Amino acid sequence: SAAEIREALGGEDRVDLAGLFGYRTDSMLETARRIIGEADPPAALVLTGHNDVSQEVDTDDAVVEVMDLLGGVDCGIWLLMPTKGTWDVERAVAFNERAEALAEDRGVEVETAWRDAVDDTDGPEPDPTLITDDLVHPTDAGSERLADVMADAVRTRCG
Numbered sequence: 001s002a003a004e005i006r007e008a009l010g011g012e013d014r015v016d017l018a019g020l021f022g023y024r025t026d027s028m029l030e031t032a033r034r035i036i037g038e039a040d041p042p043a044a045l046v047l048t049g050h051n052d053v054s055q056e057v058d059t060d061d062a063v064v065e066v067m068d069l070l071g072g073v074d075c076g077i078w079l080l081m082p083t084k085g086t087w088d089v090e091r092a093v094a095f096n097e098r099a100e101a102l103a104e105d106r107g108v109e110v111e112t113a114w115r116d117a118v119d120d121t122d123g124p125e126p127d128p129t130l131i132t133d134d135l136v137h138p139t140d141a142g143s144e145r146l147a148d149v150m151a152d153a154v155r156t157r158c159g
Contacts, residue, residue, distance in 0.1 A: 001143035008147035009154065016041070024051040026062035036069040036076075043158045044073045045150050047114070049081040049099070050136060053091045063095075064102060071106030075158035078103050079111045079149070082118035084126040086135045111153040114146055 002017055009015045016039065018031045025048045036044045046066055052059040070076030078099055083092035096115065103110045118126045126135060130142035138146055
C-alpha cells in the first residue's frame with residue numbers, strides 16, 4: 001500500500017514510510033525511533049500488531065515505547081488493526097484494547113476506520129473486497145481504502 005499511502009498523504013517528499021514485511025512491533029523499534037523520535041515529524045501514524053498477534057509474541061514493552069514516541073509528536077495517530085484475519089480474534093481485540101488504553105494515557109489519537117472497514121462482515125473472515133485471500137494483506141481496493149483512512153485521519157485529527 002506504500003504508493004497509495006504516499007500519494008494520499010502528499011507525496012514522497014512529505015512522507016517517510018516504513019512498511020516492514022513480517023516485522024512485529026519489537027522488530028521495528030529502531031525504525032520507529034528514527035522516523036518518529038529522531039525526525040520529530042509534525043504527524044505520525046502507526047499501524048502495527050498483525051505480526052505481534054499472529055506470531056503470539058508478547059510485544060507490550062515495544063508497543064508502550066512506540067506509543068510513547070507517538071505521544072511526543074504534535075499529532076500522533078495509532079490505527080487499530082483488523083480483528084478478523086489469520087490470527088486469533090480475542091488476541092487481536094486484546095491488542096487493540098491495550099493500544100487504546102495506552103493512547104488515552106499519552107494523548108495519542110486512535111483511528112478505528114481501517115479496522116471497522118475490514119471487520120465489517122457477518123462471518124469470521126475480513127471483507128474480501130479489502131483483504132486478499134491470505135486474509136492479511138490488502139487488495140488494490142484495500143490499499144486505496146487504507147491510504148484514504150490515513151489521509152482522512154491526518155486531515156481531521158491533525159488540522
